[in-house]
Amino acid sequence: MNRGHLLTEQINQASVNLDQLSPLEIVDLFNQEDQKTLDAIASSRQEIAQTIEITAQQLGKGGRLFYIGAGTSGRLGVLDAAECPPTFCTPPTMVQGILAGGKEALVKSSEALEDRREDGAKAMIDHNISNLDVVIGITAGGTTPYVHGALQEAKKRGAIAVAMSCVPKEQVSIPADIDIRLLTGAEILAGSTRLKAGTVTKMALNIISTGVMVQLGKVYGNRMIDVSVTNSKLEDRALRIISDLTGLDREKAQNLLSASGSKVKLALLMHWTNTSKAEAETLLARNNGNLRQAINN
Template identity: 45%
Template sequence: MNLNKLATEQRNQSTMNLDTLSTIEILQLMNKEDQTVPESVKKELPQIEKVVEAVKESFQKGGHLVYVGAGTSGRLGILDAAECVPTFSADPTMVQGLIAGGMSAMTVAVEGAEDSITLGEEDLRNIQLTEKDTVLGIAASGRTPYVIGALEYAKKVGATTASLACNKDAEISKYADINIEVEVGPEVLTGSTRLKSGTAQKLVLNMISTASMIGIGKVYKNLMVDVKPTNDKLVERSKSIIMQATECSYEEAEKAFFAADKNVKLAIVMILTKLSKEEASEKLDQANGFIRNIIE
């Protein structure tokens, strides 16, 4: 293992005197470095597009998107997966995050777990991975054995494989059908890939999950019409979405919301088409969930 070759392990020449700076100087320097991350992501948009198309295909076949990573990379995958449930009313298995060492590793490092090339395979076996699924291996370094093992097994199963690294010519890229390599350069704090690398990974995961969900009809205009109203804030947001999508009053939105059993998308179709709940539901099924296909 020669980490010295990795850009993420190099010393940042702009931060050599980090420990001598004032608080505001440290913050300004970190902010300046963070501003370079979106440009690095921009260079990989064509590769990110390929992953989104693969994920959409998986969803359309009834498959899943599975993030696999260790440490910060694994935690970011689990975070993105968890947010898909309330944002898009996605089944909890539709987007899943696996982390080396299991869920306890979300808060406490599990020694040696990321160095096991067999644990990744075991975790994918446990969720019964199939050829319909897409597996995205995430590793800032691009060399995590846990991720490599997972990608190797995913290929054997016939699933689509993709990788996300923060170094060029990453080892995990060799095991993926599609590779994303966002080179963010040396970190402000040498080797601390929870910083720029983590930010880059979060930006990419945001793109993949959001664009994929848009692609299967879970968004109308720029509204999250499949939001899951699991608390008071989301109930009120749901009514607001109905109002914005239909230009109706609060009272009408609230009435439709409850008439549709708190299904925002269904309520919108009911108002726009003046159909009953049953008729609107049938229309949605025929349109594969795309509101625009119904009203146009």
């Protein structure tokens, strides 16, 4: 299959003399080209917002979010999924990344596996994808058979299928309910989609996962109140969140955090409603874990 017509494979006229540029000129050129990632996000704002809304609805019903891709695209999905448990205290099963080739492909090139359409479909079967789930297939050039196979099987099983690519719809059709096209143009190094395409993909995934968690009540203001307190850095962050939002000094914040079982959201609710841990847990449960709703009710 000739892919030379794809936007991600075309020649960037701004970098035709790349091998003749000084290090500073290379940095300036990258900086100039990377500005296009912001425009690409802005142009896809409606589709990204739609993905946030429907994913939050599905996860609220007990569904799961899956990212699936090959090479750089798959690795970025795995990265975003891996960051959700420590940031939002989500169970590891809620947001998952599936990479062609599995864990070994995280550190070793496995691009040949992207041609196996049947493997993408099998991944959906192996993970028991259902109509409660959302599957985001990531393919910079839009043609990856592994991703196409996964999205087709996901749709067949009733899941919400989302495509994320960096080529126009008229160049490649992708089977999806929501079609996100992040058009950043030709790469500085022709065809190297780990550059602008990779950058804009990471940006979009950041927005989606964070937006979903906001909708699920895992953020209060702009604080990560469901942060998992698993090391000294995160304990320090938890204490600062409690102190900043309650006005308590650090010692009292520490006592409150300990009384809550190291759960920031619960500690805040206990303080603001003057309730015990058990009472606060009941109140949170009645409000689906949403702190602001629990306070107002």
